Amino acid sequence: MNELLAQLDDVFDIIGKETNPPISDVELKHLSSGLPFSLSPQVESLFKWHNGIDEFIPNYDLLSFSEAVEHYSSFSDYRRLTLDRNHFKESYLPILIFDVKQYFLVSFEPTSEAAIYFFFTESGVKKRYDSLQQMLQIIIGSYLSGAYYTHRPDGRYLEENTVLFRKVENQYFSEQQKHKRESNWQRVVHETEEFWRNKDRRAEKDVSAVFKSNAYSNFQGDLYKKHLIEQLRSTFDERAIHYLCQFLNDNNSEIIASAAYGLGELKAREKIPELLQLLDHPSKHVRNLTACAIREIANPGDTLLLQPLLNLLDDEEDIVRLSAAEAIGQLKNPVTIATLIELFMDSLAEDDSQIRHYILSALEYIGDFQIIDQLEQYQAEAAPREANLIEEALDQLDQVFYPHLCY
DSSP states (O other): OOOHHHHHHHHHHTTTTTOOOOOOHHHHHHHHTSSSSSSHHHHHHHHOOOSSSEETTTTEEEHHHHHHHHHHHHHHHHHHHHHOOOOOTTTTTEHHHETTEEEEEEEOOTTTTEEEEEEEEETTTEESSSSSSHHHHHHHHHHTTTSOOSSTTTSSSOOOOHHHHHHHHHHOOHHHHHHHHEEEEEHHHHHHHHHHHHHHHHHHHHSSTOOSSHHHHHHHHHHHHHHHHHHHHTTTTTTTTHHHHTTTTTTTTHHHHHHHHHHHHHTTTTGHHHHHHHHTSHHHHHHHHHHHHHHHOOOOOGGGHHHHHHHHHHOOOOHHHHHHHHHHHTTGGGGGGGHHHHHHHHTTTOOOOOOHHHHHHHHHHHHHHHHHHHHHHHHHOOOHHHHHHHHHHHHHHHHHHHGGOOO
């Protein structure tokens, strides 16, 4: 356990992550005295290592021990008041939190001590890892492999490459865990292949005589296609790419858009040519989600993607231009700075600040200091209202480029 924590310290030193000091033995003993279970040595080691870390993994903070006890007490009170025994057991201690709705819990049940459970307050508890050590091994592997990453110069706002993350998980999963994941994949594949084999017969079978019309049949079929696409996307298994591509030639633009975005979530770089063709699709929904997909796939240095995305900045739909700006930022190409700043200056005349937000996000991704210089030049010549908006943008960029001056 201590060796794993030391490895994480090495990772955090490299990426410059701030951590809290350890909890004292006296405070740990005092706070744990009110719990109906004794802490395991592994959990004690965790809080004696660092007593809380912001953004320990993407989206999730490692709670301090006092925060963990506070959340535990809230759930225990809720459990007693509602007599709800399914969502939260008295032997679960929260250790990671996201948005006060999603938690990772460590179990102190004798039958599954130190197992890690995922808890979503709206749907209940589901076992995630066999032990705290297994979870830490996966976290370390995710940082080292790049499954956890950030494009921001200040190292904040971690993101997750879920396809790569699941590969890391498989390295440390037990045979039983691997079998369960593979069984789920086989179920999704079987359902998808069954649909394609029997789609005509399925539409005829599922629709009653009262509603047996082409419009209703198409509606039912589209709902089922969306269900299949969502299942394929949620596997984050590269084998799903083949099946998603079958939906790119659908007659329904929403089906095409959903499948295209799924290819982005699966990091399907080999399908970039197909996605680039969809950027010219007549449906704004397809153009938008295709730009989002390219944003998910693009890496710094993908210069061949730059011009097609720049072309989208002239799209008639705001949402498409926003997604294109985000994707351009992902490329981190300084060539685009002038274009993005010009687009930002044009947006100052509009009341809607959403497009400015996304353009600034793109400029943050690029992370070039000449962005600051150019905006300051524009500010010096701008009218008061525009100058104030530029000042707000500069303040936001300063927090990324000069984080040591903002905290």
